[in-house]
Amino acid sequence: MNHGQIRIYGKTVSLNDLGGDYFDIIKHQDLIGIVIGDVAGHGVAASLIMAFVKACIIKLEKLYARPLELVNRLNLLFRKTRNKKQRKFMSFQYLLFKKDANFEYVNAGHCFPILVDSVTKTAIPLKMIGSPLGTTSKDIKEVQNHRLNAGQALILYSDGYYETGELGFERFCDILVESYQFDPKDYFAAINNNIRAYLNHVVENDDKTLIVVSIVSA
Numbered sequence: 001m002n003h004g005q006i007r008i009y010g011k012t013v014s015l016n017d018l019g020g021d022y023f024d025i026i027k028h029q030d031l032i033g034i035v036i037g038d039v040a041g042h043g044v045a046a047s048l049i050m051a052f053v054k055a056c057i058i059k060l061e062k063l064y065a066r067p068l069e070l071v072n073r074l075n076l077l078f079r080k081t082r083n084k085k086q087r088k089f090m091s092f093q094y095l096l097f098k099k100d101a102n103f104e105y106v107n108a109g110h111c112f113p114i115l116v117d118s119v120t121k122t123a124i125p126l127k128m129i130g131s132p133l134g135t136t137s138k139d140i141k142e143v144q145n146h147r148l149n150a151g152q153a154l155i156l157y158s159d160g161y162y163e164t165g166e167l168g169f170e171r172f173c174d175i176l177v178e179s180y181q182f183d184p185k186d187y188f189a190a191i192n193n194n195i196r197a198y199l200n201h202v203v204e205n206d207d208k209t210l211i212v213v214s215i216v217s218a
Contacts, residue, residue: 001025003032004099006148009184010156010211020046021158021207022053022090028064030099036110036209037092037133038158049090052081053133067094067106068143075108075140078133089134093156101148101215106140108133114155114173115146118180123155123173153180153187153214160208165199184212
C-alpha cells in the first residue's frame with residue numbers, strides 16, 4: 001500500500017484457520033493506521049477474541065485519529081467481555097501515519113517496533129512498556145511520536161518470528177539489517193528468505209506476522 005511518502009507491505013501466516021495473530025490497515029481521511037496484535041494461545045477461543053477486537057475497531061472509527069484513546073477504549077471493551085472462564089489476553093499495537101512519514105505509536109504489551117537504518121546499519125527497538133489488552137483497568141498514558149527518514153524502515157512483527165527454533169531476538173535484528181531492501185515487498189521477501197536459511201527448515205509452531213513500512217523521498 002502507498003500513502004504519500006509511506007510504503008507498506010505485510011502478511012500474517014497462521015498455523016491453521018484459527019490463528020491468533022491480527023494485522024490490519026485502516027484508512028482514515030489523510031491518515032493510515034496499522035493495527036497488529038497477538039492473542040495468547042490458539043484455537044477457537046483465540047480466533048473468537050481476534051474477531052471481537054476487529055469488530056470493536058470498526059465500531060471505534062471516531063477514534064482512529066486518536067491512538068491513545070482508541071487503545072484505552074479497546075482495553076475497556078475487552079475487559080467487559082472477560083469472565084472467570086475466559087481469561088485470555090491480547091497484545092496490541094496501533095500506529096498512525098501521516099503522509100509525510102511522521103507517526104504516532106501506542107503499545108499494549110506487543111513486540112516493540114524496530115527502526116532499521118540502512119546507513120548506520122542499526123536495528124533499534126522503539127521501546128514502550130504497556131500491559132496487554134484485558135490485563136489491567138489502568139489506562140495507558142504514553143504515546144510516542146517518531147518520523148521515518150530516507151533509508152529507514154519500520155518493522156512490525158509478532159513473536160512467532162524470533163521465537164522459532166534458535167533464532168532469538170538478537171539474530172532477528174541482525175537479519176533485519178542484513179536483509180535491507182528499498183522496496184518493502186522485496187525487503188519482506190529477503191527477511192523471510194534469510195530466516196529460513198538460518199533455521200534450516202525448523203518446524204514452526206506459532207502464527208507469525210511481519211509488516212514492513214518504508215519511505216520514498218518526496
